[in-house]
Amino acid sequence: xxxxTVLLGTAAALMAGPALADMNFNRIASFPVAQNIPDAEETSxxxxxxxxxxxxxxxxxxxxxxxxxxxxxxxxxxxxxxVVALDGEPTxxxxxxxxxxxxxxxxxxxxxTSGHLLAIDVDSRETLGDCDLGGQPxxxxxxxxxSFIAVAxxxxxxxxxxxxxxxxxxxGFVAIVPLTDxxxxxxxxxVADVTGLADVSPEDPxxxxxxxxxxxxxxxxxxxxxxxxxxxxxGEVLSHFSAGAVDLVGIDVEEERAFVYDGVQMGRLREPDxxxxxxxxxxxxxxxxxxxxxxxxxxxxxxxxxxxxxSGTSFEEAIIQIGHYPERRSGNKGVxxxxxxxxxxxxxxxxxxxxERASVVGVYDVTDPANPVLEQxxxxxxxxxxxxxxxERGLLISANEVDGLxxxxxxxxxxxxxxxxxxxxxPHLTSEGMDELTGWGAISGMVxxxxxxxxxxxxxxxxxxxxxxxxxxxxxxxxxxxxxAIRVTRGGQPAQLLDMEGITLDGDGGFWIASExxxxxxxxxxxxxxxxxxxxxxxxxxPAELQAVERRFGFxxxxxxxxxxxxxxxxxxxxxxxHHVKLVAYNTETEEWGAVLYETTTPETGWVGLSExxxxxxxxxxxxxxxxxxxxxxxxxxxxVALADMVPAPLGGDLPVVDHEVVLDLIPYLTSTxxxxxxxxxxxxxxxxxxxxxxxxxxxxxxxxxxxxxxxIPPM
Numbered sequence: 056x057x058x059x060t061v062l063l064g065t066a067a068a069l070m071a072g073p074a075l076a077d078m079n080f081n082r083i084a085s086f087p088v089a090q091n092i093p094d095a096e097e098t099s100x101x102x103x104x105x106x107x108x109x110x111x112x113x114x115x116x117x118x119x120x121x122x123x124x125x126x127x128x129x130x131x132x133x134x135x136x137x138v139v140a141l142d143g144e145p146t147x148x149x150x151x152x153x154x155x156x157x158x159x160x161x162x163x164x165x166x167x168t169s170g171h172l173l174a175i176d177v178d179s180r181e182t183l184g185d186c187d188l189g190g191q192p193x194x195x196x197x198x199x200x201x202s203f204i205a206v207a208x209x210x211x212x213x214x215x216x217x218x219x220x221x222x223x224x225x226x227g228f229v230a231i232v233p234l235t236d237x238x239x240x241x242x243x244x245x246v247a248d249v250t251g252l253a254d255v256s257p258e259d260p261x262x263x264x265x266x267x268x269x270x271x272x273x274x275x276x277x278x279x280x281x282x283x284x285x286x287x288x289x290g291e292v293l294s295h296f297s298a299g300a301v302d303l304v305g306i307d308v309e310e311e312r313a314f315v316y317d318g319v320q321m322g323r324l325r326e327p328d329x330x331x332x333x334x335x336x337x338x339x340x341x342x343x344x345x346x347x348x349x350x351x352x353x354x355x356x357x358x359x360x361x362x363x364x365x366s367g368t369s370f371e372e373a374i375i376q377i378g379h380y381p382e383r384r385s386g387n388k389g390v391x392x393x394x395x396x397x398x399x400x401x402x403x404x405x406x407x408x409x410x411e412r413a414s415v416v417g418v419y420d421v422t423d424p425a426n427p428v429l430e431q432x433x434x435x436x437x438x439x440x441x442x443x444x445x446x447e448r449g450l451l452i453s454a455n456e457v458d459g460l461x462x463x464x465x466x467x468x469x470x471x472x473x474x475x476x477x478x479x480x481x482p483h484l485t486s487e488g489m490d491e492l493t494g495w496g497a498i499s500g501m502v503x504x505x506x507x508x509x510x511x512x513x514x515x516x517x518x519x520x521x522x523x524x525x526x527x528x529x530x531x532x533x534x535x536x537x538x539x540a541i542r543v544t545r546g547g548q549p550a551q552l553l554d555m556e557g558i559t560l561d562g563d564g565g566f567w568i569a570s571e572x573x574x575x576x577x578x579x580x581x582x583x584x585x586x587x588x589x590x591x592x593x594x595x596x597x598p599a600e601l602q603a604v605e606r607r608f609g610f611x612x613x614x615x616x617x618x619x620x621x622x623x624x625x626x627x628x629x630x631x632x633x634h635h636v637k638l639v640a641y642n643t644e645t646e647e648w649g650a651v652l653y654e655t656t657t658p659e660t661g662w663v664g665l666s667e668x669x670x671x672x673x674x675x676x677x678x679x680x681x682x683x684x685x686x687x688x689x690x691x692x693x694x695x696v697a698l699a700d701m702v703p704a705p706l707g708g709d710l711p712v713v714d715h716e717v718v719l720d721l722i723p724y725l726t727s728t729x730x731x732x733x734x735x736x737x738x739x740x741x742x743x744x745x746x747x748x749x750x751x752x753x754x755x756x757x758x759x760x761x762x763x764x765x766x767x768i769p770p771m
Contacts, residue, residue: 078401079479080418080433080451082729084471086125086133087685088116089458095119099467100454102195102441104150106177109445111136113155113177114454114469115145122148122157122175130450130471131729139180143170147195149204153177154237156204158192165213168225172206172232174239186241188230194264194329198271201237203288205273206230207262212279220346221256221279229262229275231290247273247290253280254297255347268332274358276327279346283327285358296360298325298340301350303368305492307385313521313549314375314382314494324348329394331406337363337424339406341392349388353395353408355424363424370408370417370429375494377432377482378753379413379761382494382518390415397421398444398451400474405430407451409439414760416442416453416472434481434730434762436468449474455760464758465684465731472729480728483765484527484750486537493540495525497755498763500557500569500612500667501738501748509538510740510748513568516554516578517755524558524566524589527765529748535765541589543568550591552578556737557613557622557667565592569613569622572597572605580609582620582641595641598648600706604629610639611737612668614675616698618644623653623668623677635712636665638675638696640703649703652712655679656690663690671741673698676718678749680736688732691721693739693747721749724766733764745770 088100097118104113112125116138122145124136143161150156155175162168168191174184190208197204210227212219229247233240249260256279263278271288276298284295300322308318326348327340337357342350352366371390374380381390394409406427408417416439418431436455443452451472458467486493497517503510510527526539543550557569564587572580580601584593597605608626615621624637631637634657640649655663658681667678674695681690694715704710725732738750747768753761 078474078476080431080472081475081477081480082433082470083131083473084133084729085436085731086469086471087466087731088114088123088469089466090135091123091138092119092121097458097460099456099458100440100469101456102147103443103452103454103469104148104155105443105445105452106150107152109448109450111177112443112452112469113148113150114441115148115157117144117146118458120144122155124177125469127450127471130448130473133469133471137180139175141173146193149195149197150177151197151201151234151237154183156195156197158188158195158206160191162191165211165216165223166225168210170208172204172230172239184239184241186232186239186244189246190225190227192230193262196265196267196273198267198288199269200271201234202271203234204232204239205265205267206232207265207275209261209263211261212259221259221261223259226250226259227261229265229273229286229290231273231288245290247286249275249277249284249292252284252292252295253277253282255280255282263327264329266330266332266338268335270335272335272358274330274332274338276330276340278326278328278343281324281326281348283340283356283360294358294360298327299362300324300348301342301352301365301367303350306351306368306371306389307380307382310383310386312382312517312519314380314518316492323350325350325354327354331395331397333397333404333406333421333424339395339397341395341408343391343393343411344388349391351389351392353392355421355427364427370410372492373417373429373432374410374413374415375492376485376487377415378484378496378763379410379415379756380494380496381412381756381761382496383755383757384412388412394440394442396442396444398446400446400449407442407444409435409442409453411438411440413756414439414455414762431479432482433472434760435470437465437758437760459758462758463682463684465760468731470729482534482763484537484763485534488536489538493537495523495537495540496753496761496763498525498750498765499555499737499752501740501750502559502614502669503740503742503748504560505743508742511558511560511566512738512750513555513558515556515752517757519551519553520549522550522553522555524585529767531767543585543589543591545591547590553583554578556611559613559615559620561615567613567615567620569610571609571611571625573607574605580605582613582622598706601639601648608664611664611666612677614668614670616670616675616701618642621668621670621675621701623665625664625666626662634663637710638668638701638713648706650706650710651701651703652710653677653696653715654712658690660687666735666737667739669739669741670698671745675701676739676741677715678736678739682734684734685731688722688734691725691732691736692717693719693721719768724749724768725764728764730762733762
């Protein structure tokens with residue numbers, strides 16, 4: 056291979072980011088929990104807590120059956136601090152001082168339920184106490200005055216039994232374990248009976264989550280029962296009421312590979328998961344849903360049962376606008392808010408709402424509990440489950456439970472955010488401000504219009520029923536904005552059998568689009584000439600010479616030089632030497648085809664291929680990347696080939712190998728916002744002044760956090 060590095064720079068110095076307000080939460084680090092147990096087949100960070108000094112994080116890892124520890128003495132550089140092996144699955148943890156109290160599920164099955172509460176010294180990792188809970192624990196909370204631990208004993212139902220509904224014994228309850236000088240008084244444990252309260256299966260309560268206010272009042276969610284209970288420290292019921300229902304209008308309820316907001320769900324049960332006190336009279340719930348419901352939002356109640364605030368569809372709509380909506384969950388519960396956490400930062404009270412399926416943390420100012428203000432949406436790992444706040448250090452931490460190792464997705468991560476006097480770093484791209492609610496995702500190829508300064512981007516086949524050209528107004532001073540969505544049509548109907556991976560301007564107001572084929576699904580490798588209105592005007596299939604050698608991984612970018620279209624092929628086709636891919640040429644006037652070869656980096660793991668091609672000045676610029684994610688990622692590059700060398704040879708013979716130069720290593724940019732390296736760097740657009748805009752493909756939020764990076768690299 057012949058190449059040399061021609062331009063390098065630091066992401067911190069060159070990458071432009073959005074701006075919102077003076078004080079913001081920004082992610083500063085991500086910790087893959089597999090670093091604590093590298094040999095484990097699966098790891099997961101679920102519920103998380105912090106020691107009193109704020110220097111150590113403690114999290115539950117149910118698949119590995121361990122309690123994990125992270126040293127955050129330097130929160131921007133978290134360090135693995137080991138694990139403690141348990142005799143079952145930890146379900147939740149709370150910390151008082153340097154003592155962790157972990158609920159451990161040891162149930163043999165859904166009928167023979169059991170579990171215990173362990174007290175573990177964080178420093179020595181020694182067990183300080185062990186209380187038999189008499190059932191399957193779920194949530195654990197510590198009283199603010201350190202006088203007791205409350206545990207929700209769920210004794211969850213077997214969803215595969217019968218019709219999978221509640222009404223399965225044994226019933227759940229709430230365990231209250233008194234503490235004396237931090238020592239558990241197991242013999243004095245109180246069993247709070249919460250049967251006979253709910254309208255749904257009153258005989259079978261399934262307590263899900265507990266939170267304790269400064270008056271030692273315990274609020275309990277019973278998710279499947281759609282019910283709320285408030286207890287005192289003696290286990291007496293102070294109040295209880297139905298969590299109620301919400302009317303949802305204008306939501307996506309079909310998993311049709313398109314964003315269609317015409318669905319209605321009236322009387323949708325909230326079925327809350329997490330709960331947190333905001334003050335001694337109000338608490339917030341995350342309405343994830345389970346058996347019959349899930350209202351896609353969150354709610355603030357007064358403890359007397361009065362609804363003080365209901366988000367309705369507004370939380371989900373905000374998530375839609377930043378490209379995190381999980382379309383494949385439309386038929387279920389949409390974004391599924393699962394967790395809520397409260398704390399005060401800089402004098403402002405905040406509620407943090409985690410959307411499990413959208414992998415987003417919503418930051419709400421709840422100075423007025425009746426009128427919360429959504430201040431930020433933060434990117435998280437896949438499946439945020441638990442949160443802990445350390446306001447004394449200005450830190451918010453999320454634990455993300457999904458380990459995507461088997462699916463080629465990101466591992467489970469703990470993510471750390473800091474409350475900063477700084478601009479907000481996320482989102483990079485939004486459709487906020489459009490006349491209609493516009494969803495987007497799976498951004499692939501891009502092209503810049505030098506005259507208007509706009510960028511055109513296409514989505515790929517994840518949204519097969521809604522192929523779209525997005526018109527983006529890029530901004531160096533705030534989130535770039537999608538200002539229009541041009542639907543790609545054939546005969547006025549959404550075009551079928553497309554996998555749009557590249558787009559370029561045709562010079563006459565329209566576009567050329569490269570579609571990556573999938574022969575086994577009857578999707579052809581082809582070029583499409585598309586009008587300014589999105590209607591397909593012409594179709595150019597591969598010539599016979601390329602049809603004979605094509606493979607699944609085809610055109611991943613397109614650019615136009617004079618009358619010639621150049622397409623980058625992602626990976627080797629049948630006639631290519633190892634680690635060589637084609638740059639294919641098609642002359643729109645003569646209709647002649649040709650190609651050259653490009654030698655890619657030889658990877659140690661996975662594969663390396665091309666994801667984009669853009670002509671600018673005397674060069675064509677390409678994205679060369681591996682298919683690795685996180686700490687395994689090695690090759691994420693912008694390279695270039697001199698146009699003078701781009702002389703297509705006839706197909707069917709020996710193709711010349713062009714020399715290329717490395718322009719930029721993108722990994723420092725991809726980690727500059729504190730996250731792990733995203734796999735699919737797929738879009739590149741170059742403005743008239745040489746500014747490069749780079750985007751990542753979020754896979755339609757399927758086995759993906761949904762995070763999209765869309766950033767500028769100024770001319771160098």
